[in-house]
Structure formats: structure tokens, C-alpha cells
Amino acid sequence: MAEQTVAVVIPAYKAERFIAEAVKSVVAQTHADWHIWVVSDDGADYEALLAHAGLRDRRMHFLSTGQLGAGASRARNLALDQITAPHVAILDADDRLKPDKLARAVAALAEVPIVSSALDVMTDRYEHLRFVGKGPDRRLTPGAYKFVNLSMDSMIVWDRRRCDAHYDLTLTNMTDLELLLQLWRTADVVHHLGTPQHDYLKVSTSMSNGEGFSEKMIASKKTLLERLETGHYSFAAADAAEGLIAFLQLSLAAEAAYPEAMARRPGLLFEDHLEPRLRAYEAAR
Template structure:
């Protein structure tokens, strides 16, 4: 049973990190280590201990380097396992995620899965990427998984990629673009093995943050238009350009829609446009 390293950046995660860590403790696959990397000087060891959570497989790393990409890159560097899983401190794994994904990561090097979006009370809001399962060519990846891109496992010895620390957001998609320079597919699970809790006042659902996402998407679009990436699958470039153009237009529509409905999902805006 191969060791899996789960990387969890944490910042101001005191109120919800226990749920995320508990989802790791509940894994049916037991050979894992969890690296919690934090830059906010919070004593997460004590927070979890007060919740009855102590486990020698959990490691805590404090850094004065800010940013989720930096935290993930530190985690990749110090990981004891070759297979890396990504879990943000406000998300949750299904208890079977590692058991399902690890064997196929060993074979395909990169595995993605469907996403369940929930509200903070655990009520289902939407499923994304739950209509196809199997080998998913890179050119079709965003047609199937048009939401977040952090629901992945990858073999760092086969895909030696890192997160772009210069981007303020969209670093997950940029990471996938780097992966697709090395391989031409992911194995995709239609089962929603990753749960994302939508906080409607968060960075991803706030009208003031739309410009931040627009800037990052335009940076990626410009890179693609300038042939910055050398993809294994040639038609990925045009398909990703089309996706980002649609995503930028959706971002503008989303910003307008938030005025009338602060709880609208971006995914409900972009899905019918793809």
C-alpha cells in the first residue's frame, strides 16, 4: 500500500479545519500522511487536539511565506509520499477517495474526480463533473470539470510540477495546464469524492473578487494565445482558449447576477454556455 501525502494549506481555518482533517482520518485507505501548512500563526495542533484529534501521521509546518501556492509547493517538496493529494482546509474528502484514486494514480499519474458543492450547513447545492468516468483527454477536461481544479491526485515523480506563486488565483487550473504538458489525459471519477463548502462571503463568491479572477483568467488566456504551453495534445490549446473566453464572459455575467442573488453559483452561470 503506497504512501499518499495530503497537502492542506491553512489560513484562518480555525472554525472548519476539524471537519477537513476528520475526513482524512475517516479514509478507508490508511497509509497516508497529512501536512498542514499554515502562515497565520494559529496553533492548529492545539485546535485539533482540543477536538480530540491527535495522530502521528499529521504534520504541522509553519511558514512566513504567504499564499496557497507557496504552501502547496512546500508540501510537495517535503512530502514523504510520491502520490500527492490536495485538500484545502475548508473542503472534505469522501471516505473512499484515496482507496478509489490511488491505484489509478499509480497507473495514469493524474486523477481527477467530480465535485459536490455544499452550503456551510452541508446541504447539497450542485454536482460538477459527475457525468463521465474513465480516461478523459486533456482537450475535454474543462468541458467535463468546468469548476474548481483542486480535486486531484498526482504522482510527483512522473509529473514534477509546481504551483504558480505569482498568480493570486486560478493557480489550480494553471497547475493542470502544466500537467498536460507532460501527459495528455487524466483519469476522471464521476463519483463526487470531493466536497467543497461554499461560503457566500468568501473570495470565490464575492462581487469584489470578480476582478481578481478576471485578471488571472486573462493572464492564462494571454499565455495560451502566445503559445506559452507545449501541450501533449495539440487541440487542447484552442479548446482551453475557448473555455477561458467563455469563463471570462461568465465572470462578467456572474458579477451582475450577484447584485440580485448573492447566493448564486458561478457554476450555474458557466454551465449552459459551454
């Protein structure tokens, strides 16, 4: 396996509507040294589905959890157990990569072990809603990371030779952030791509719109907060726990106020609800 190979992991659960777009976005990368690992979590034959769409490539690999809805974490771990590539990128089946994402990530990975990306948040018709984390490219400590990447953490690319982990199967939500908490045990900085390199779709049928999602999200945030406050993780960066604790406290306060805010402003994105709280906290420091 070449030194610059990136394995792109795509967990797929009821993903027939969007997965071809996700895979096309990898095929169209300016960095051509990639492998795709599609992990079916619903028994669907995604290899046949993609072949029917004209997407067939020797660099595509197909696995199955053998279950129905075992969860994205279990599906991702299944791929991580088999991947030999030095670099891993996560791509949800209803998202897309911008054409230069892998090229820019691999260039940054020559100096740092983890790369994050600003998001282009879209509707399920690929209509722009807002950007998250847009700005200059910069180096972020773990303590500062969530104040830039205030929502969604599955858009990272990391070098498994310098930091690595598997997804925590005990959590129902926030598993992407928990993975980072593990990676930060040996990685003290993240290179953030401030020009959005990832299309994140707000899909009505996604987990984030399912019944009981808010309660599960709050419970997972509380679990991570408790772990951080009790020293469960050992971090390479000195400020990591303090910044992450502050973020989770602010995020939980925002969760509590979100229903009332939504009643006043129907359709309010949680990002738009949370971000002013984060900026006020930073300004007061």
C-alpha cells in the same frame, strides 16, 4: 515511503472553524496509507487545535509559512518541497474528502498520472447545493477537462514520478488550473471520478467571496488565456491548448454577464451561470 502513500496537503488560513472536519475526512479514508501536511499561513497552532479535537496521529505533519496570509500557493509549495510520498492530493481546510476518494484515486493512478473528482458543492453547513462533474468515470484529455470540471481544480491527486510542478506565485487566482497546465506538459490524460468524492464548501469568508475577487479572477483568466494563445506551455496532448482557450474565452464572457444575471437571480451560482454556455459550445461543434 510506500508506493501507494498519498500526501494530503492542507493550507490553513483562519481555518479554525472547519479544519477538524477536513482532517477527520482524511483519517476516515478507506485507503489508510496517507500522510497529512497542514501548513499554517496565519501563525495558528493547528497541531494543538487538532489534538484538542482528539486528532493526533504520527502521520500528521505541521509546517508554517511564518507569515500572515502569504497565500495557499506558497503554503502548498512549502509542503511540496518536503514531501517524499509518490502521490499528492490537495485538500482545502474548509473542504472534505468522501471516504473512498484516496482508494479510488490510487487505483486509477496505477494507469494514469492524474485523477480528478466530481464535486458535491455545499453550504458552510454541509447542505447540498449542486454537483459538478457528476457522471460516469472517464478519461479526459486536457482539452476536454474543463468542460467537465467547470469550476475548481484543487481536488486532483497526481503521481509526482510521472508529472510534477509547483504553484505559480505570480498569479492571485486560477493557480490550481495553472498547476495542471504544468502537469500536462508530461501527462496527456486525466482519469475523472464521476461519482462525487470531494465536498466543496461555499464559505462566506473564503477568498472567493472577498473584496475584489471577481476582478482578480478575471485578470488571472486573461493571463492564462494570453499564455495559452502565445504558446507558453508545451503539452503532451495535441488538443490541449485549443480546448483550454475555448473554455477560458467562454468563462470570461460568463464573468462579464454574471453581475446582470445575479441581479435577475440573486444567489445564482457561477457554475449554474457558466455551464449552459459550455454545453451550447459543445453542441455547436
